[in-house]
Amino acid sequence: MNHIVMRPIAAFLIALPLAAASQAPASQPAQPVQQAAAQAVPSLADFFNNAEFSGAKLSPSGRYLAAKLAAPNGRERLAVVDLATHAATSVAYFNDVDVGAFTWVNDERLLFNTTDKQLGQGDRRYGPGLYAVNRDGEKFRQLANRTGNFISAPTVARQLLPWHTFMLGQDGAQNSEFVYVSSSVYNRPGDWEAENLLRLNTLTGHHATVQRPGDTDSWLLDEKGEPRIATTSKKGKSTVHLRDPQTGEWRVLVEFDTFIGGKGAFRPLAFGPDGVLYVVAHRGRDKAAVFTFDLATAKLSDKPVIELDGYDFSGKLIFSDTKLIGVRYTTDARGTMWLDDAMKAVQAEVDAKLPNTVNLVTPPKRPETRNVLVESYSDLQPAVTFIYDRETKALALVGASHPKIQPAQMAPxxxxxxxxxxxxxxxxxxxxxxxxxxxxxxxxxxxxxxxxxxxxxxxxxxxxxxxxxxxxxxxxxxxxxxxxxxxxxxxxxxxxxxxxxxxxxxxxxxxxxxxxxxxxxxxxxxxxxxxxxxxxxxxxxxxxxxxxxxxxxxxxxxxxxxxxxxxxxxxxxxxxxxxxxxxxxxxxxxxxxxxxxxxxxxxxxxxxxxxxxxxxxxxxxxxxxxxxxxxxxxxxxxxxxxxxxxxxxxxxxxxxxxxxxxxxxxxxxxxxxxxxxxxxxxxxxxxxxxxx
Incomplete structure (x- = not known):
């Protein structure tokens, strides 16, 4: 694999405002319109209200777009747009709580939790819960309780996972009704011990617990969406364990100081489609970089495969079904280095249409359409989300996080x-x-x-x-x-x-x-x-x-x-x-x-x-x-x-x-x-x- 060095990108941007559009409904993507003339300085609310649009994600095929939108009562709901027909469906909506984080389980089904953006920490009495629903709003199911007393019927309560069950934050395979979720283990109330990993059927609610190697605090799924890495921490030491996919047995890869790292320390990053494990480590260098880790010899590669000029590596790897195609990273600003010629061309096309912003292009996991997601921002422009059609070259506005902010009024x-x-x-x-x-x-x-x-x-x-x-x-x-x-x-x-x-x-x-x-x-x-x-x-x-x-x-x-x-x-x-x-x-x-x-x-x-x-x-x-x-x-x-x-x-x-x-x-x-x-x-x- 070639050694890649990525340099800061913001210095190369022209400090001019993006021509911004007012937010359009997700069912009616619109082209950007010219920014109105600058008026009085924005109000406190314009800066410090919650974002009006967030979290847009393409389905694995790229046929559908899910996002959170404000309902008439101000609560955030989950909506899905068919990008071929522009038909939108509100698939999850609560009167007393907001939809929180969400992810696609597969091309037909979504997993999500809830939050309450109208309550402060001291007034919160409920957990986030866990729910699943189809993209058409059908087969809605609650999977995890929100409190120990939320469900009164014992027969129903026994079918729900406890309130301390959480989304894993990893996409997984996205090709069945199953997902992996974590569930906290407590010695006694408030005394956390470990994180269990559960394989959960989002249609039936049935689950199985993965055997853990100790007091596990983090997990990493492999290229097939199965658990392969677990990290445990005890007495100030962290241990990284590898799971044998055939037997389910664990073996130790490395141990290091939890808080200050040291020799051999690394952070597991991702498994490539070929089963190669990528990790973030210093390996005697001042700046942390991405290395490959040989699972057979338990050794890091001699040289990094990805490093950032002047910064520790922070970001993620973007894979196709067969190879590494890109690197999403943060130097002074966020950016993407594409290793795939087709995606390089897409990035160039988008940047030509939005020349004064950082444009983060995200392809679907298993593309069946020509759609890619674009998040655009700058120092003057809060995040704006688009769908870009790779065939027609059309850039359609989906939503803006802070539509009342005028870039022309902002400071460089x-x-x-x-x-x-x-x-x-x-x-x-x-x-x-x-x-x-x-x-x-x-x-x-x-x-x-x-x-x-x-x-x-x-x-x-x-x-x-x-x-x-x-x-x-x-x-x-x-x-x-x-x-x-x-x-x-x-x-x-x-x-x-x-x-x-x-x-x-x-x-x-x-x-x-x-x-x-x-x-x-x-x-x-x-x-x-x-x-x-x-x-x-x-x-x-x-x-x-x-x-x-x-x-x-x-x-x-x-x-x-x-x-x-x-x-x-x-x-x-x-x-x-x-x-x-x-x-x-x-x-x-x-x-x-x-x-x-x-x-x-x-x-x-x-x-x-x-x-x-x-x-x-x-x-x-x-x-x-x-x-x-x-x-x-x-x-x-x-x-x-x-x-x-x-x-x-x-x-x-x-x-x-x-x-x-x-x-x-x-x-x-x-x-x-x-x-x-x-x-x-x-x-x-x-x-x-x-x-x-």
Whole structure:
């Protein structure tokens, strides 16, 4: 197999808006129409309402399209369109709940679950359930319960799988009425042990449990849609097991540290049509790449078959019945590298029609038609979905995620980088208000995690909302962020409040030195770890930050590790025992460092204006964090705004709360660094505390 190197794509796009169309019903695909002239800036609701269209998927043959659409009562329903006749059928619709995730079981049948987009985490009392239905709405069947008491008739209840049965997230064979689903195993309520894998008949509800090799936490199906790989985790170690398709017996392929990887570590990615296993691994390299894994010798290939220029591999492989035909990947933006000449030609045709966007073309699994699915987006354009006819060359609009957003009003986003004080290169995302670029008020958005990738090039509602109100937005991928190589990741170990915080401050200084940011009008903001970094930014660098916005933020590292009797944390015991001490710090051995980098312990040093927001139902960073910090900081700081969303968890699930929160942010920023702050020097960011 040829060695493939894929490079960033967003830099090659022309930063012009897509000619967008208003959403057409799925039964009446329409051609794009010209964008209306730009009007007043979009409202809060335009940015923070739920997407109006999402999840479109072609059936395995490409003859039918399934998607979620809004019903008259606002609930999302599942609809299927016959692409030959344009006839649409609503196949699943509930009065009290929304259709959630879905997948095609085969060309005639779909599997789906439910969600409730009108309830916050604290008010949810039901599981997602599991259902199946034919594409014409016939043979509807409930397969899994939503609660233990949802079905009162014992004879019916016994036929349903328990509420903790979930879709697997893999297509499988898609050629029979069977699917594989997972079902959680609990030692006692709330004490998760493992994930069972069930082979489920979507017509009858009958199922069989696959023998697992231990406390399994993930599964991978092979090229025939059968279980071949299982990963178990115990005492901080992960073990990858291979299943013999003839005997069902398991054997160990490799074992490695669950949280930090190490020698031999890999992530199973996919089986090719020829049975070759593809995995993602470092294999002594800084950037993770795709290798093949020899099942007979249990060894990785010497060289990667796919690698990304400057990024760890993230994406998926696209197969035909006989070979690998493409790679869907993420560098600065998402893109596709086609290895098949016919698909290369299709991609070129679509790109010619939509020249200013990233266009993700997805063929059906077993094409019997000329239809392919196209998802189109850019930094200015939220996702828009089309069907492209490969014979007629017609591009038909199916739906738009945020049809009220006008690309002409949006702000360009750039992938940038700067050098931290110790020489490490820090990637970042910079969103600049339309038509502006010098001496602007700036908001630094710090991502959560923190050991995740923060973002990618594309339309982002938070950054775009802030830019629409005139703020420059910087989103740093500080050390510890994943996706940018092993060195970048490891440089963030045990650096909460230290070098990770310096990376954020150095990004601010870079923007000031470039003349883009007004040094007197800069605010730091973020959620979860980003909320922690907001508070520590106000502690460490009061000369840089005039104000801070923390939502659901960690306020004390030791409290995060040890918890409190008043709440239950959703952080696993294994993470606390094996991951936390290495990545964040040992609460005993590193006690002095954790105290020095605790916003709660350093609260008296924060005197800048501060907006704090928490969810009462949060189990990741429980409200206790916010309450303790609020009580500590308000002793010395009278410029603290406080809000609790009663039904919310770790973030805002409900549009009404997102709109309320960002409305508060808008007023807070205007007062402190926006138009309302001009000439007002009473809230100066410098407090005289210039050190750590």
């Amino acid at each position: 986003q750039d992938a940038v980088s700067y050098t931290a004080r110790d020489g490490l290169r820090i990637p970042a995302w910079l969103t600049t208000p339309k038509g502006q670029g010098k001496n602007l008020p700036m908001v630094v958005l710090v991502h959560g995690g923190p050991y995740v990738r923060g973002g990618e090039w594309g339309w982002n509602p938070q950054a775009q909302f802030l830019a629409s109100r005139g703020y420059l937005v910087l989103e740093p991928e500080f050390r510890g962020s994943t996706g940018f190589g092993d060195k970048h990741f490891r440089a963030g170990w045990k650096q909460w409040g230290l070098k990770m915080q310096d990376d954020v401050a150095d990004g601010v200084k870079w923007a000031i030195d470039k003349g883009m940011a007004d040094p007197k009008r800069i605010c730091i903001a973020g959620a979860s770890y980003g909320g922690y970094a907001t508070l520590m930014g106000l502690v460490n660098n009061p000369e840089l930050f005039k104000c801070g916005i923390d939502w659901v933020g960690v306020t004390d590292i030791s409290l995060l590790a040890n918890g409190h009797w008043s709440y239950t944390s959703d952080l696993s015991d294994m993470w606390k025992q094996y991951g936390f001490p290495v990545l964040i710090g040992d609460v005993e051995k590193d006690a002095e460092q954790l105290k020095a980098t605790s916003p709660l312990q350093q609260a008296a040093r924060i005197t800048q204006p501060l907006l704090l927001a928490y969810g009462r139902a949060d189990q990741r960073v429980p409200l206790y964090h916010g309450n303790k910090f609020r009580d500590a900081v308000t002793v010395h700081n009278k410029q603290v705004e406080w809000v609790v969303y009663e039904e919310e968890g770790h973030g805002w699930a409900l549009p009404k709360n997102r709109i309320d929160f960002w409305g508060r942010v808008e007023k807070f920023l205007d007062k402190n660094i926006g138009a309302g702050s001009i000439g007002n020097t009473s809230n100066a960011g410098s407090t005289g505390n210039t050190g750590k």
